[in-house]
Amino acid sequence: MSLKIGILSFAHLHAEAYIQNLRAIDGVEVIGLADDDEQRAEHFARLFGVHRFRTYEELLDAHPEGVIICSENSRHLPLVKMAAEAGAHVLCEKPLATTVQDAEEIVRICRQAGVLLMTAFPMRFSTPLLEVKARLDAGELGHVYCFNSSNQGELPKKHRAWFVDRALAGGGAITDHTVHLVDVMRWYLGSEVSEVYAVANRIFHADEVEVETGGVVWVTFENGVFATIDCSWSRPPYWPSWGGLSFEMVTSRGAVWVDAFRQNLTVFTHTLQRPYWAFWGSDPNQAMIEDFVQAIRDQRPPRVSGEDGLRAVEVVEAAYQSVSNGQPVRLHRRQL
Amino acid sequence: MRVGIAGVGFMGSTHAAAWVETSAQIVGFVAGSPESARPLAQKYGAKVFLDFSSMLDEVDVVDICTPTHLHVPMILEAAARGKHIVCEKPLALTVKDALEAVHACRQAGVHLHVAHVVRFFPEYALAKQIIDQGQIGRIATVRLLRGSYRPKKPVGNWFLDESKSGGILVDLMIHDMDYARWVAGEVESVFARKVSAVYHDSPVDYGLVILKHRNGAISHLAGAWAYPPPTFRTRFEISGDRGMIEFDSQATSPIENLTVKPYAEAPDVGLPSSPVRENPYTAEIKEFYAAITEGKMPRVTAEDAVAAVQIAVAAVQSARSGEVVYLKPL
Numbered sequence: 001m002s003l004k005i006g007i008l009s010f011a012h013l014h015a016e017a018y019i020q021n022l023r024a025i026d027g028v029e030v031i032g033l034a035d036d037d038e039q040r041a042e043h044f045a046r047l048f049g050v051h052r053f054r055t056y057e058e059l060l061d062a063h064p065e066g067v068i069i070c071s072e073n074s075r076h077l078p079l080v081k082m083a084a085e086a087g088a089h090v091l092c093e094k095p096l097a098t099t100v101q102d103a104e105e106i107v108r109i110c111r112q113a114g115v116l117l118m119t120a121f122p123m124r125f126s127t128p129l130l131e132v133k134a135r136l137d138a139g140e141l142g143h144v145y146c147f148n149s150s151n152q153g154e155l156p157k158k159h160r161a162w163f164v165d166r167a168l169a170g171g172g173a174i175t176d177h178t179v180h181l182v183d184v185m186r187w188y189l190g191s192e193v194s195e196v197y198a199v200a201n202r203i204f205h206a207d208e209v210e211v212e213t214g215g216v217v218w219v220t221f222e223n224g225v226f227a228t229i230d231c232s233w234s235r236p237p238y239w240p241s242w243g244g245l246s247f248e249m250v251t252s253r254g255a256v257w258v259d260a261f262r263q264n265l266t267v268f269t270h271t272l273q274r275p276y277w278a279f280w281g282s283d284p285n286q287a288m289i290e291d292f293v294q295a296i297r298d299q300r301p302p303r304v305s306g307e308d309g310l311r312a313v314e315v316v317e318a319a320y321q322s323v324s325n326g327q328p329v330r331l332h333r334r335q336l
Numbered sequence: 337m338r339v340g341i342a343g344v345g346f347m348g349s350t351h352a353a354a355w356v357e358t359s360a361q362i363v364g365f366v367a368g369s370p371e372s373a374r375p376l377a378q379k380y381g382a383k384v385f386l387d388f389s390s391m392l393d394e395v396d397v398v399d400i401c402t403p404t405h406l407h408v409p410m411i412l413e414a415a416a417r418g419k420h421i422v423c424e425k426p427l428a429l430t431v432k433d434a435l436e437a438v439h440a441c442r443q444a445g446v447h448l449h450v451a452h453v454v455r456f457f458p459e460y461a462l463a464k465q466i467i468d469q470g471q472i473g474r475i476a477t478v479r480l481l482r483g484s485y486r487p488k489k490p491v492g493n494w495f496l497d498e499s500k501s502g503g504i505l506v507d508l509m510i511h512d513m514d515y516a517r518w519v520a521g522e523v524e525s526v527f528a529r530k531v532s533a534v535y536h537d538s539p540v541d542y543g544l545v546i547l548k549h550r551n552g553a554i555s556h557l558a559g560a561w562a563y564p565p566p567t568f569r570t571r572f573e574i575s576g577d578r579g580m581i582e583f584d585s586q587a588t589s590p591i592e593n594l595t596v597k598p599y600a601e602a603p604d605v606g607l608p609s610s611p612v613r614e615n616p617y618t619a620e621i622k623e624f625y626a627a628i629t630e631g632k633m634p635r636v637t638a639e640d641a642v643a644a645v646q647i648a649v650a651a652v653q654s655a656r657s658g659e660v661v662y663l664k665p666l
Contacts, residue, residue, distance in 0.1 A: 145531040146542055148481070148558045197527055197660070201552045203476035203577050214476045214575075216546055216556050218527065224534050228544050230556060232477050234575040248558070250531060250542040255483075255562050326525070327660050
């Protein structure tokens with residue numbers, strides 16, 4: 001029997017990738033999508049040749065085993081709630097929420113409803129990052145001391161206008177590009193963030209948006225490891241790709257440089273009139289979606305949890321606090 | 337013009353080679369021991385002085401390439417004797433000392449040039465020029481990285497003595513602190529941490545520094561004494577509201593050497609190098625020489641050197657206290 005999955009909202013562009021990832025898995029049936037934006041629903045239903053439910057309720061009435069939520073960041077909570085109440089397992093786009101309170105609520109609701117909750121952190125499935133994690137666990141790299149990392153990108157506004165809308169996105173570059181690396185480091189270290197310092201500015205695209213477009217977030221872990229995350233939307237629109245995620249990990253044996261998106265061809269075409277990078281590495285989204293599906297089938301926790309999503313949101317909230325008071329902020333971790 | 341060089345380590349010998357390219361005459365060298373000064377003295381047909389003050393008797397300019405903690409006393413002595421001064425970076429280990437050195441030179445009417453050589457590296461100088469032409473617009477973020485291995489013992493051991501060198505944040509990272517300030521303007525606050533302050537017995541060291549500039553720009557500086565010898569790698573990425581510049585010494589190296597190089601052959605301290613017609617140290621000494629002899633304004637001033645010391649000292653303080661250090665205008 002096939003496993004039925006639905007997609008709640010196409011507000012986030014990753015939904016476009018996830019639907020194709022789902023279709024590449026044997027025994028998975030994409031039952032359709034629902035979106036509160038009718039035009040968007042119509043557009044993507046036609047584009048992907050998939051059934052369009054008129055409302056979220058209608059989609060959930062079709063009893064999907066799981067749903068993928070790709071709404072605007074601030075609208076995750078109500079959709080998670082509906083899905084959990086309908087008994088559907090949830091894969092929620094990152095960041096899990098725009099406030100710690102919402103993120104906590106999301107985790108609690110899913111736990112009470114007994115449904116699985118996974119946060120969409122595809123970097124946990126990136127093959128270069130998995131390789132480094134394996135070497136680290138095998139003791140080949142020594143003890144980790146610090147990270148110098150970046151998750152820079154272009155202004156995401158051209159993909160979706162809401163990405164730069166504080167009310168819907170939660171903020172700017174800090175909200176968008178801090179969570180992946182926080183999660184990678186928590187995963188590598190098995191330690192939690194204890195302190196956050198952050199600086200931000202709005203110099204890139206100053207005339208186009210009101211949220212911060214440049215920033216660096218500094219996190220310190222309970223085990224002493226410290227790290228910087230450059231989350232800036234500093235990549236110009238003519239950069240060879242959307243951006244990237246890379247880090248230098250300093251250890252007792254030296255340093256390891258890791259770039260999750262370096263497995264590229266550099267392509268020069270008359271059409272584009274500038275070089276672009278064509279990625280030939282393994283698609284981390286595919287592996288992530290497969291894990292979600294497999295977790296449902298096996299009734300086991302997915303490899304990324306809702307708590308992982310919450311911990312990253314806690315860092316984002318603390319980063320904004322630090323930006324406004326100009327000093328490091330102690331992180332108060334929510335008890336679950 | 338007669339030059340005397342104090343210190344015969346890597347910098348003393350590099351500066352000596354650069355002075356040869358000017359019309360100045362190298363009169364002699366002074367070092368911790370006369371024996372250690374002999375090879376360079378022989379090479380340049382110059383004298384070995386037994387102490388700094390006897391060297392001052394016979395020169396117009398002194399070039400101070402000694403360990404950092406010795407800079408200021410030597411500057412004060414040279415200035416009192418009316419000698420012009422070229423001094424290795426960092427100028428001093430405290431802001432108070434740095435200011436005292438500058439005031440003494442000003443009062444004595446002698447030149448003080450501090451060797452912030454990064455400004456003379458062609459890739460860094462060109463980036464500065466492109467920024468000044470407005471090609472990438474207003475600067476928003478500056479990322480700088482400078483990485484090598486820990487200075488070897490015994491020659492390099494003063495580098496590892498923080499009371500003498502200031503450690504990685506001061507000795508290595510002051511290069512990029514000066515450069516960040518050069519391209520992005522005055523610094524408002526500093527936040528920093530380094531591995532050796534958290535892990536006291538770490539075999540490597542690594543510093544991270546965030547600078548907030550008064551105009552809103554953010555600089556992110558990384559300094560490594562963590563790579564295997566003979567690695568010396570620099571990178572930068574400077575982004576503005578109208579474009580960006582990136583550089584990676586490894587990616588732009590015109591020669592990739594895949595021959596075996598034993599550790600013993602690596603120099604005592606890691607050095608940057610890319611084959612160019614005039615090495616940056618020579619360009620630097622020539623510019624200082626022209627400043628002294630012709631009164632031409634050099635690209636780096638003694639005041640810049642004081643500002644760099646202020647940032648470096650704030651970084652040390654921040655790494656120690658865990659707090660953000662806000663700078664007072666000098």
